[in-house]
Amino acid sequence: MTWKDTFVQCVQPMLAIVLLLRFSSLVDETGFPHILFLVFFTFLVSLVTGWSACTVVSRKSTEDGFLKTMLAYSNPEFAVSFSIVYMVCLLIATSVFVTAGAEAVLHIFSTFSLELLDGATHDLRLVASVLSLITLALCLVRSRNSRYVRSFIFALTCIATALHLSSTMFRYGEYQLHRVSERNAMIPSPPIEEISTVFSQLFPAAMCGLTILNIGAKLQNTAPRGALIAIAASACFYSAAAMLDYVEFFARTSTVNQTKPFAEQPNEFLSYIYTTVPMAIVVTMACVLSAVTTLKYTSVILQSLGRHCQCSFVLWLAKGYSRRDIPVRCLLLLSTCQILISAIGSYDLLCIPTTVFYLFAYSLFNFYVFLIKLSDPDIPSPPTLLSLAISGACALASIYTNRYLALFIAAIFAVSYCTLLYLHRKENTENDDESPSSTYSSVLEQMHELQNEPDGRRHYHPQILLLSGSPTVRPGLVDFAHSITRGKSLLICGYIIPTAGLGRLRPNILMLGFKTGWEKSSKEVVTDYFGMLSNAFEKQVGLIVFRNEVTGFDVTSSIRKNGAPINDDEDLAEYVDRKLYFVTVQV
Known part of the structure; x- marks a missing residue:
């Protein structure tokens, strides 16, 4: 078209x-x-x-x-x-x-x-x-x-x-x-x-x-x-x-x-x-x-x-x-x-509610554009006073055409707006008081509902696969990725795996930290890192490489087990399991 x-x-x-x-x-x-x-x-x-x-x-x-x-x-x-x-x-x-x-x-x-x-x-x-x-x-x-x-x-x-x-x-x-x-x-x-x-x-x-x-x-x-x-x-x-x-x-x-x-x-x-x-x-x-x-x-x-x-x-x-x-x-x-509306009679009768409804809708729309224009004068919309004048003229014309229909439409809009505002505030209050388990349940339910929405009608949301290794040892990288999704879209932290996601919730962004000390690393390590970047482009997903000067995000060297540094993955896994158990017991 x-x-x-x-x-x-x-x-x-x-x-x-x-x-x-x-x-x-x-x-x-x-x-x-x-x-x-x-x-x-x-x-x-x-x-x-x-x-x-x-x-x-x-x-x-x-x-x-x-x-x-x-x-x-x-x-x-x-x-x-x-x-x-x-x-x-x-x-x-x-x-x-x-x-x-x-x-x-x-x-x-x-x-x-x-x-x-x-x-x-x-x-x-x-x-x-x-x-x-x-x-x-x-x-x-x-x-x-x-x-x-x-x-x-x-x-x-x-x-x-x-x-x-x-x-x-x-x-x-x-x-x-x-x-x-x-x-x-x-x-x-x-x-x-x-x-x-x-x-x-x-x-x-x-x-x-x-x-x-x-x-x-x-x-x-x-x-x-x-x-x-x-x-x-x-x-x-x-x-x-x-x-x-x-x-x-x-x-x-x-x-x-x-x-x-x-x-x-x-x-x-x-x-x-x-x-x-x-x-x-x-x-x-x-x-x-x-x-x-x-x-x-x-x-x-x-x-x-x-x-x-x-x-x-x-x-x-x-x-x-x-x-x-x-x-x-x-x-x-x-x-x-x-069909029931058409049974009323003729064009001369149906044109009246049509005119009143459209005039009221035009009045609401132009008034809202007027408010947006006040908050952001750089918007290339009609002049502020023109939008306000058209909004007022439409409201007066709808009342003049049929004041009873105009009041009925205003009541429909007011009831809908107030009801939605009440439900929204109630939902926010409940969300502030709900436990992490109930939050997880609501998010999981929304994820399943998203699968039923067709591809052509969905918003684009960043769905990040963060190659953080263990999230415990790279908290800065995890926090930065979470600041992007903010709990509103998918964030998967983990190692490199061939598949990931739930149904339609497939990652469309690959995020990882910058490889520090690459000049001192072995050829195999550098090749694997470069292969991850190439694979992201081949799969046609977004790519984010985050860097914080020269220290990197890996804080494994600062983690201690019985006062001694952790040197292998087995000790690190045991440390993570112990921490998770401790957090669970505290909750």
């Missing part, structure tokens, strides 16, 4: 979902000045948030996945709580994409006077459920040609967008999809004339501000360019579409003949079929593809949360399948929740 793939992945839903589905009617209902302001604010928020996200991935380019990137950038409490909020954002966004695709399908049905159940909301729920199952199937199946499929659908989206803009300019066809009837809706639709409703329907066009945080480490160095270009290009498209739709609106109202029904104008009806039906097909494919992407991101975040939190139920969801570590259980659970 390159930055162009990131550009396509970000810009496609931004163009297809709103521009072809709702935007013309939004301009007609709101007017050019208001819609232009909303477009400016929407994409300014997404651009600044994307800029901040670029800063995160550029500083932590070795991390892979949303949660691990946030954990590397922030404290665990904020990272986990924010990931929960963002996961819900993605889940609702998946329902929005599926529902938008279902509306496009029903537009095709209505063109040919087809009805499944009632031609309204029940049909929408049925079609949305079918598209949800298709989305789930596509998430479970990996295709080597998925990149070409995405590029093909993006090309169709560009053609549909060009036709939409050109038809607005030259008025040779309508190219506008109609809303589904609201009969039998579970929740009444919000008033169309309110500015908050218009803003909610527009904001899903700019939901890719945090997308690059989900991208793997191999692409994080080039992804920011693609994401920022996608946001800027979409802003230009929407501004141009607003201007052209506004001009076309006045031209259409001045035409007398526009009120005739399609039944009296067969040529126009045929043109309507030829123009809007292909567009509806393109919108459906783009919506399903966008839903596949967001559902995958959501399942990976849930799987990462399960592996981090170590809860019994969530840990059950953390299991992956096949070599690609597919989170099948997470996909099944999230797809079920997504």
Whole structure:
């Protein structure tokens, strides 16, 4: 993948979902000045948030996945709580994409006077459920040609967008999809004339501000360019579409003949079929593809949360399948929740919680970047005041859109943050009081859990094989190696042995002391020492040679047994066993 793939992945839903589905009617209902302001604010928020996200991935380019990137950038409490909020954002966004695709399908049905159940909301729920199952199937199946499929659908989206803009300019066809009837809706639709409703329907066009945080480490160095270009290009498209739709609106109202029904104008009806039906097909494919992407991101975040939190139920969801570590259980659970959310009704209803959740998430993220910027002004993130202003504006916009949902999301974040903070402090208190045996048990349990984590999703931790001989006679070398691992990763002290480690816990660094007095040593001793260094390079592991002036680390000469120096390994082994027994008895 390159930055162009990131550009396509970000810009496609931004163009297809709103521009072809709702935007013309939004301009007609709101007017050019208001819609232009909303477009400016929407994409300014997404651009600044994307800029901040670029800063995160550029500083932590070795991390892979949303949660691990946030954990590397922030404290665990904020990272986990924010990931929960963002996961819900993605889940609702998946329902929005599926529902938008279902509306496009029903537009095709209505063109040919087809009805499944009632031609309204029940049909929408049925079609949305079918598209949800298709989305789930596509998430479970990996295709080597998925990149070409995405590029093909993006090309169709560009053609549909060009036709939409050109038809607005030259008025040779309508190219506008109609809303589904609201009969039998579970929740009444919000008033169309309110500015908050218009803003909610527009904001899903700019939901890719945090997308690059989900991208793997191999692409994080080039992804920011693609994401920022996608946001800027979409802003230009929407501004141009607003201007052209506004001009076309006045031209259409001045035409007398526009009120005739399609039944009296067969040529126009045929043109309507030829123009809007292909567009509806393109919108459906783009919506399903966008839903596949967001559902995958959501399942990976849930799987990462399960592996981090170590809860019994969530840990059950953390299991992956096949070599690609597919989170099948997470996909099944999230797809079920997504189908239930899609059953609410229409895009006009689902866009409101989507907008409020994303605004709140953007507010949290920009505020945290603002705090980081205060502590480290050299970070190449957005200006401090700009991050703070965008954070405040997003918070106010979420409250203005729906204050009850905003308070509900704030409660979710606050409860998660406080709970994690309490558990973290409790764990630290218990760790301070626990005995060495319980510490050993917890470390051993974590070592076994690490074996179940796939290679592509693990952090790099130094795992040192320290050739210290007996640790008793080289305490300085052992202490220095321990200062590197600090009890958080593997440290093996021992002689040269052909294999070492527990499962996946294989040493990736060879550490030994500098050979002092080598010029006085025998050729065999020097050759063996040089062979150890060569073997480290051949095995492609890290190599550390530590030296402390000329004394070395071997303190065997200072060890006494009954007042006499120790001269052989047998006396040294007996001395070590006696010391260990003495320590055990004292404990």
